Amino acid sequence: MTEEIIIAGFGGQGVLSMGKILAYSGIMQNMEVSWMPSYGPEMRGGTANVTVILSDERISSPILNVYDTAIILNQQSLDKFEPKVKPGGLLLFDNNGITRYPVRKDIQVCVIEATAEAVRMGSGRVFNMMVLGGFLKLKPVLEIENVLKGLQKSLPPRHHHLIPMNEQAIRRGMELVKPFTVAS
Amino acid sequence: MGEIRLMKGNEAIAEAAIRAGCDAYFGYPITPQSEVLEYLMAEKPHERTGMVVLQAESEVAAINMVYGAACTGKKVMTSSSSPGISLMQEGISYIAGAELPCLIVNVVRGGPGLGTIQPSQADYFQATKGGGHGDYRLIVLAPSSVQEMADFVKLAFDLAFKYRNPAMILSDGVIGQMMEKIELFEPIPRVNEFDQSWVTTGKTPDRQRNIITSLNLDPYLQEEHNHHLQEKYARMRREDVRYEAIACDDADYLFVAYGSSARICQKAVQLARKKGIKAGLLRPITLFPFPEKILGDLSQSVKGMLAVEMSAGQMVEDVRLAVNGKIPVEHFGRFGGVVHSPEEVLEALEEKIVKPVV
Structure with missing residues (x-):
């Protein structure tokens, strides 16, 4: 099994840390992992993205042009990465601020209203964990207990008291995610 | 472990x-x-x-x-x-x-x-x-x-x-x-x-003093030092040439790449093989000493090589020296800070090596 994932959004949305938690969780599941932050000129535009690869085999290129899954958190990233999902792949997006919606019909498109839910809960801190939960619901490539172990590894000990809150957010994300119907 | x-x-x-x-x-x-x-x-x-x-x-x-x-x-x-x-x-x-x-x-x-x-x-x-x-x-x-x-x-x-x-x-x-x-x-x-x-x-009584310098005003002594x-x-x-050969045994075409370009080419090898192109990868691990002998040997069995590096073409010169004109050796690479994708690399192999050679 190899899962090639791009996570893209604004800096500050927890894009890189979501990737890091995915990578740590992969290690907890005895997988090979790679985490490659966006290193292109687009960093200057205020967007952040990270390529995460989880695999049972040795990972070849950490830099990719097409992906099994795109997790998209803003409009620019949707425009940029929707065409780069492999046919049959998954596009998961948060609809906050989205005005041009996905159009492809040869991929699975799902939406998660994680920003809205985070506002309702009065905390933006676990927004990215809700999105991660949504992804894991759609593609259960990692077991929840390994994700929790990954969180433990990824967070400094002074933040370990926040792990239950993160777990709750992951589970809430699993409930929130739903299919998106592409307009014909 | x-x-x-x-x-x-x-x-x-x-x-x-x-x-x-x-x-x-x-x-x-x-x-x-x-x-x-x-x-x-x-x-x-x-x-x-x-x-x-x-x-x-x-x-x-x-x-x-x-x-x-x-x-x-x-x-x-x-x-x-x-x-x-x-x-x-x-x-x-x-x-x-x-x-x-x-x-x-x-x-x-x-x-x-x-x-x-x-x-x-x-x-x-x-x-x-x-x-x-x-x-x-x-x-x-x-x-x-x-x-x-x-x-x-x-x-x-x-x-x-x-x-x-x-x-x-x-x-x-x-x-x-x-x-x-x-x-x-x-x-x-x-x-x-x-x-x-x-x-x-610090000098001990049982030996001459040690001198460490890069200066030697006597040209004959300096020549001797250079010979050494x-x-x-x-x-x-x-004694210390190191390299990794990936899918080279039955390869018709070879990528030669080091560092991150080698990782990208490894993916390109997989993509090429899916398309029926028998590609392999020779990855120099030591850039000096350069693995020239294995490249010379491989030039007997492959039809062409593509050196892939994020430069305008530097290592490709050493690959050409090793191959010594026996087969075509071309270069591909994005540079100035741009990283090539596996798809671009494969396309370059097809354009520059596979098509002209076949």
């Missing part, structure tokens, strides 16, 4: 230095390798092993601190990125002339000049053909994974002391900045077990 961690390539260099029993690190921050110094500062290796970590006032100061400390037979190192390594060239030439072991890490970024902070492989000529003035060579290792970033620190010190010669790890912004799972080797004590008979730590250096480089070529 060693400790498993998720680390950036730059952090792996730093942790491996502590574990390899490195005695001192002298450096100056520059993107994209600043995490080496940052990690060492945060880790306080002086408390773990006694290793000294010092931020110098400039790269010029750092390399001269390396020069001085290396005279004592200690394991010493520095790290920087392209513009910083250019500043160090005078010192590196002196260290090579004085035959001192040390480790220099270059996490390459786009040039020339201040260039960009994005990844590049355009310092190949500088690393493998001398860099500073005079007839000298560095041992140059090219890691293509975070695991190798760690492992090659130890290997580089071993080779530097084996030959009393500066060794360089030539990495790039991709391998420096990415995180991967690595298995860390067990720490070895900070005691140098290599030959110490040449060091300048050349013999040393010839021995490196005989």
